Amino acid sequence: MRRCGHGHCWLLGTLAFFYLVLLSGVEADAKSDHHSENGHHQNASSISGIPIVTFKWHHVETPYTVALWIIVAGLCKLVIEANHHVTNVIPESALLICSGFILGGMVWGADKKQTFKLNPTVFFYYLLPQIILDAGYSMPNKLFFTNLGGILLHAVIGTCWNAATVGLSLWGCHMGGAMGDLDIGLLQYLLFGSLLSAVDPVAVIAVFEQVHVNEVLFIMVFGESLLNDGVTVVLFNVFDSFVSLGGPAINAAEIVKGIISFFVVAFGGSLVGLVFGLLLSLLTRCTKNIQIIEPGFVFVVGYLSYLTAEMLSLSAILSITFCGVCCQKYMNANMDEKSVTTVRYAMKVLANGSETMIFVFLGITAIDKTIWVWNTGFILLTLLFVLVYRVIGVFFLTWIQNKFRLVPLDLMDRIIMSYGGLRGAVAYGLAALLDENKIKEKPLMIGTTLIIVYFTVVLQGITMKPLVTWLKVKRATNNELTLIEKVQNKVFNHMLVAIEDISGQKGNNYMRDKWTHFEEKWMSWFLMKPSARKKHDHLFNIFHMINLKDALEYVDKGESNGTLEFIRNDTAFIDFKKNYEDDFSDVSMPDLTIDMGDDTIANPYASVLRKIRDAVPSISLEMHKQTNYGLRESENINTHHLLQQHLYKSRNQHRFRYSRSHFDLNQDENEVQEIFQRTMRNRLESFKSAKLGVAPPKPITKHPRKDTQKKMPNGKSTEKRSYYSGDEDFEFSEGDSASGYFPRVTHRPGTGIENPSFMPDLDPRAPVQIPPWLAEGELDSTAGVAPSQRAQAGLPRTPSNLNRLAPLRISTRSTDFPTSSSSQQSNELPPPPSPPPYHPHKI
């Protein structure tokens, strides 16, 4: 089946390529012919009166060509991505460049010259901004700012070092006569060095995204590549003006001016970005009534910040980066959920599209005789210097950095950092910007730049993954962690924070805390709409999303079952549920058993399961199919996932992933409130019990836990906040908290089905309804202790949800029997919300 699929893909790929050949052929013909054709048409129309149709290629030529190229680039990506076994070995960026070679060859074959090139204007004004904006917008802010010092060190000092050393060494070699007769002076060499000094974010993301190195390493390389683009452009401009001035005119004053302008340009650019970012946040604060176009603002304002910085001759790249970084939080909070999704997707579409275009055109550009001026010495020496000085620079800078880092970057990290110095389109764009009048050897420089780009992107890109594996670089932690490790990692994090608090160490977290405080107090107040501030708690968002997903799946299944009646009709709904459950339980059991076996868990429950399965003979085939589907789909969403989502995060924990083509939610941590209340409740309990001489509550029966949990949504969080700095004299009034018992997040309109089970939070004062399927099926051993309440207080769960949690739940059942504590606990539960669609005890 798999093989067949691949064959299919290849076929498709070949077809697509034929199509491309056809397209470019047509295009080229059209292009070469269109002049004569135009004349012909005009003649024809003037002679024979009103034409019914005319062929007006020249009217649409430019946009048509652009659109064609976009689609061609897209098709290239499609073909490449269809062959997974290839992209596993060779990074996509390298393949795109190669397909660019092929396309370039076709164009060359048709036109006998290269008509399409990556031209700096197009690159800098139309292709680059959205990539950088996307990078800024999906920047893992915390990680970025935590490592900002190191990143800046590499981006500024490292880039200058690269530019200077490459330039000087090449000049030295030139003086030594290693490259024959070239008309390049010291300043030109420095200029060349500066344009080669930038590590390219596009290339870096494309390669590192597939490698999954650990997050610190990633942010170091990625952040550096992002910021040093700005630095490179600045350096380039400074040296460019030096070159224009000419050697003799440069004196100390000019050099000082150059250095000053470097800083002004860099910081000015960042400032412009910051201002636009804040403006954007403010703007989205009041776009409530024009929700449909609010996503557009992000792009337009981002682009404006780019252009404004460019206009003021400040660093446009830095500007748009910081615009994205700065607005993301407020914008996401201010805008409607749908707009945020739109922005995310549109951003990815644009960035991914441009990236594809850039790589394809980098390939196409190479197929051109006019840019190739071969000078072996120059090219090889440049390549050597670029690589060597990158390594030296990185090692030296990390050596400095490690003096200040708590967890030093080890040798492997350094090697990968030096090896990750991929050059890309920015270097080429700058090279293409060189002025031929001032620099005689421009073609040689462009050619060399291209070779370095190909070398780094293709060769280093391909070897990166094996290298990372071979060196056993710490990878990004993924799901292979055992549960206990996962829990333990969290314990470690919390532990560190606690110990830091106790020992009064302000090193790592102090500044961040200060900033958070300021940010919460002023920035959020100013930039976020009040409603957004309130629903800040992202737990509810997750909860909401889970429910939404469940509801969707539920409807899906209902539809495939041939009826949507249950949506309109309550009793039908329940009947459906009931039937479904019956069917479901017996069918899913075998799968679950297998699932558990796969997880290599010695499970004594398999026999129990088998017994249950045997007890119910009827198996609905249809249901079986669905269940299988559901199981497969939710294979990945297992316990690990659950833990991942719900474990509290400690202050210095930051989850992130940056990827051009996927995005995770940047999850902030807003659980402090919950933990705080829980802790306070605990202390109060133990205090009370100590005072009254009652034995402290058994460790396992965590009464307070449930209560505090339920108190979370009471909307009193803002008042509680004032106690944060307060110490243990904190007054915890029980009546208070009980009276404030209102669900903070109520049912959101537009979630689809008008079905109480899917409401995120339900009115707790609603009368207890015992749904029919509970009433009749309550034969559990814990009957009489009202286990249904516990179930009802849990997540509303659809059968599909049950699917993914099923292995857990099964084992739960068996642990349920011995531990009576859990059933005691259910007595303490607040009044249950109305019935969940599924009750786990009924199997």
Place this chain on the structure above:
Amino acid sequence: MGSSKSSLRHIPNAQELIQDTGFSAAHIQRLYERFDLLDRDQMGRLRVPDFEAISHLAMNPIGDRIIAAFFSPGKDTVDFPSFVRILAHFQPTDDNRTRDSSGKEPYNSPNRKLQFAFQLYDQDGDGKISRAELLQVLQEMLGMQVTDELLQSIAERAIQEADLDQDDAISFDEFKKCLEKVDIDQKMRIGFLS
């Protein structure tokens, strides 16, 4: 250095502590200041409320456990040497000091660090993390949407994963084995200012 040496004089057993824990004199000095600050009634020892007065700790889900870890069993106060010794677990592991003055493993060895982590779970001190103990930690650490039964099954599964000798509990050796892939030294490390 000279000034901190001289101010070390009013700290009890300062030299011994430096020997014992591997903290520098400046570290000890600074920690003593912190200890002094926490010790609100100036008795030279800390009680539980002194710890609880640290506002951020109330927002830490396992804050109470950490506090409890400072108190040796049966005592309700902690004096400065014990305080420092607990904190010494969080120093970077020093490969050169494999034995401390009394011939024991130093506090900052990976093993001791792990032991510290282990006893956070093992509240009854029987050398094993029972299911109930694990469940309790999970309850403290997990968000509100996870139901109890789910928690129980998670605990169950975690124990199954780690439990090699099938006694339905995680012993220290099993715990160590589970975490052998984790770099304990890096995970339990704090940059102590001096």
